[in-house]
Amino acid sequence: MQARAPVEAADPAEARPGGHDGVYQSIRERILSMVGTIEEPVHLREEDVAQELSVSRTPVREALKRLGQEGLISLQPRRGAVLMPVTLKEYTDWLKLRAELESFIASEAALNASKHDVDHLRSIFAPFNENNLDERVDEYAAANVAFHAYLMRLANNLVLEKIWNSFGHGQMLRSKTIQRLNRAHDSLREHLAIIDAIDARNAELASQLAKAHVLGLLGQVNKSR
CATH class of the missing domain: 1.10.10.10 (Winged helix-like DNA-binding domain superfamily/Winged helix DNA-binding domain)
Known part of the structure; x- marks a missing residue:
């Protein structure tokens, strides 16, 4: 056999x-x-x-x-x-694209978000304040990722999600960028302002704040070169 x-x-x-x-x-x-x-x-x-x-x-x-x-x-x-490592050029190119994507995402989120969604967005940053942020920057970096992922969910756009998933690996440098540029305090204030605009269902303001948030990061990255 x-x-x-x-x-x-x-x-x-x-x-x-x-x-x-x-x-x-x-x-x-x-x-x-x-x-x-x-x-x-x-x-x-x-x-x-x-x-x-x-x-x-x-x-x-x-x-x-x-x-x-x-x-x-x-x-x-x-x-x-x-x-392959993500180069600084790739990262800054991604931030330029991300500024436009985040602008659209925040606008859509303001139109789609329920009171429950707004409460959830606020809960993401509830553990952080100006006094403890420096000690909890690693936790804040994780909250930062969770916040943007939830906004993506609220945008409810499958095509946009595919684009984000294709290029979004560059964003994973964010946690180190937040630490290196000591950006956590500015980032927290900007996030809370975006949430306020979403809560007010002000799509235009949410869009403007989200774009400014990313461009502010891009500016700091370029200055740190």
Whole structure:
């Protein structure tokens, strides 16, 4: 009798609905957490990633291919998946684009937000004030990401979300930028002003404040070069 090839053990990520998406999301989050900290290219080996996530290589391979198509990583012949550092030029180019996107997002959020949504936006920054902000800057950076993600949700625009997901990896440098430029206090005041405009359903003001918020960051980044 001819010997049968061993069958690869069932992968939990492949067995459950949406499992491959779960692997993709896990790898994407890991990449985004790394991109703002690395200074040299990082080779992402399928087998290493699969072992860390306790899944087979198949969903990892598919996730890396998808991330390569999105531009988050580079798929290179004979080298496989490579995560490249985000350059300062790429980051400032992203901020210029983001200023326009955030302007539109805030405008749409002002038109769509319910009282519950406004309360949630305020709750994101409720733990922070002028007295404790310097001590909690890492927490504030995470709140900053959560705030902009919620505004994106309120904009309710799938096309915009695809654009953001394609280019938004550059924004992951924000946490370090907030710390390096000592920008947390200005950022908090600007965010609260945007929330006030959304609460008043003043789409034009929310749009103006959101754009100014990003351009203010861009100005500080350029000055710090």
